[in-house]
Amino acid sequence: MLDLFLPESMSVAVLVVLLAISFAASFITVAFGIGGGSILLTAFATLLPPLVLIPVHGIVQIGSNAGRFALMIRHVHWPAIGAFTLGSILGAGAGGALVVNLNPAWVQIGIGGFIIYSVLSKPPAFLRDWGGLTGAISSFLTMFFGATGLFVASFTKSLKLERRAHVATHATLMTVQHGLKTIAFGLLGFPFGPWIPFIAAMIIAGLLGTLLGRLVLTRITDQRFRRALDAILLLLSVRLIWAGAQSLAG
Template identity: 60%
Template sequence: MIDALTSLPEGLTALAFWVLLAFSFISSFITVALGIGGGGLLLAVMASLVPPAALIPVHGVVQLGSNAGRAGMLWRQISGPALPGFVLGSVVGCALGGVVVVELPPSMVQIGVGAFVIYSVFAKPPKWLARWPWLTGGVSSFLTMFFGATGLFVANYTKSLALPRHEHVATHAALMTVQHGLKVLIFGLLGFAFSAWAPVIVSLIVAGLAGTFIGRHLLNRMTDHGFKRALDVLLVLISARLIWAGLTG
């Protein structure tokens, strides 16, 4: 953590770093405890604090570490048959998204992320996302290159498998690990300088793994309804501020 503070990348303050650290822990706790929501929360907070050009790549690496850790802790509960079609679609979706994403101006990234998170709160994903894993992987992976947090789309597919709660969380984490891993690979090939953000990324991943570990032990001890409603309100407020910043910036 100290190394990260002494080598913060341009555009990130020490206060912003500590806020991101706290929300990395909270977002991972939320995701493993509730199955969904943490990635969108972290994205919305990061979009208010991280330079737009670095937002999606850095969020992708942090989410890769968080989801990989969650999948590793619950690896025995991963549903293997859910992976092949999704992986194939994800490869195509990330490749196509990488061709287009470099053309987006920073303000459009802010507005797009804010609008997408609000959409994920109020809208129900199309039913076809649950029927065709290759199409779910393709569409969600294409969108994640621009908007980052597409866990809601992937969760709709995971839900259609009718898995027990632990298996649902584990399988969703494995699918998101694949998606974020491919996204990070594409951004690396496009030339994003991950090394400048490495100390911050490592710190956020460690905080996320701590949240995953604690959230795992509370997985069967929480009531979901009230907490999810509060999370939705928070997501909408942060996203509205983000859209305003994009419009006025």
């Protein structure tokens, strides 16, 4: 039966591994606020062809984040959404239109360093006050780099929301961003069709992880949530910097 969800050249074993990772990634994102998108992107980078990596990751993330949004819609901090969306439209459009080759290593190092700075010190004022700029920068970068959820999480964290509002608002922002990215790749001619069954299976697995993660989220305090969020942000940022440095070193 799993054969129905297999893209060309993918084995059943690889599909099962990726479904398990999708479940775990969504669980981690809901329970602790961040991390799932980067984990999933790392798995995709290891197991999927490079040319499909960012487009397929983006549309899977639409499903995962839209599921979180639907389950937690009453906790969304709506004032943060409008300006971020307008900025994201500009950023995704610029990223799709410009024929550039950003070195992913420098992007990784830059984002990692910025997030560490934001966690260990007071977040820059623009993260709180200029949601449009955050949306534009992150949406531009996501066209080339894929996982900018850490960057967007710094913006969400700067709003100082309670844990449920943080998760719901971040899910809404990422749904917008990945949605615009997917539209841009579609306009650029990426063939999503053969990957639709696989994407659907990944989204379903992610939804199950979301449901379990929400149970954990309701049982922890805001203080513990923020500590876990900061710890995960720091660990993932160090990993980004390390991966970028390794790439530069060859």
